[in-house]
């Protein structure tokens with residue numbers, strides 16, 4: 001298996017743990033890191049033994065403290081656009097993943113770090129996590145879709161205030177806004193993310209993929225188009241073995257034995 005420079009990968013019980021590993025730079029995302037994240041997400045899509053993915057940051061202090069400012073400092077307009085487009089494509093790969101991806105946010109999640117968290121399907125934060133889109137304070141706007149995803153997750157005025165002021169906000173506030181599913185004591189974030197991942201990994205994988213596909217259309221389509229697409233995907237459930245197994249098990253008053261096929 002491929003060795004990565006900036007990413008650690010552990011696989012256990014159908015769950016892959018991807019750790020952004022630049023603790024001396026608070027896991028800031030540089031171009032190597034982004035490319036490796038791109039590669040590992042693609043690789044994990046194709047691993048039949050993996051049914052859920054967790055992304056976290058190395059150490060107790062940071063999830064990801066943003067895009068690497070030292071690297072961005074040398075950008076011009078062209079390279080900035082191209083890096084932004086590439087980052088967006090990697091984060092889209094995360095949000096369009098057919099396997100659920102959980103962000104385990106264990107500290108600072110700033111700028112690109114927040115944007116990565118917003119692109120995950122579910123988010124678990126530790127009480128010491130600190131969020132924010134501080135790009136404005138650096139003379140920037142978000143480039144990894146923060147201007148687009150945050151207003152889809154929050155009331156618009158709240159999102160705009162956060163983007164305009166660059167204010168940091170705590171995990172408790174993120175939880176109050178509904179931005180994170182859970183806010184847990186420091187040190188327990190991975191355990192909670194694993195608990196959630198195990199519960200999801202136990203579900204029939206093909207059906208989970210269909211569900212994520214249906215869910216991903218919420219932002220892009222009208223209710224009536226979304227309903228049409230849902231019907232198509234509902235039909236596809238009946239092409240899987242697990243669909244028959246799930247309903248047979250109910251009728252036979254036994255637990256389903258899903259084979260993820």
Ligand code: CO8
Nearest residue numbers: 025026028065066067068069083084110111112134143144
């Ligand atoms: N980029 C590069 N290096 C970083 C970053 C970063 N985002 N964050 C921290 N570091 C480095 C520091 O430079 C320092 O390195 P060194 O020891 O070599 O000087 C090391 O990590 C430790 O950081 P601090 O000493 O600053 O630690 P503190 O505990 O004092 O502070 C903070 C922690 C508050 C998190 C502080 O480091 C900070 O403010 N970091 C920057 C946060 C930020 O502004 N993030 C947003 C960046 S912009 C962005 O993400 C845009 C995304 C879209 C890009 C689109 C591309 C075109």
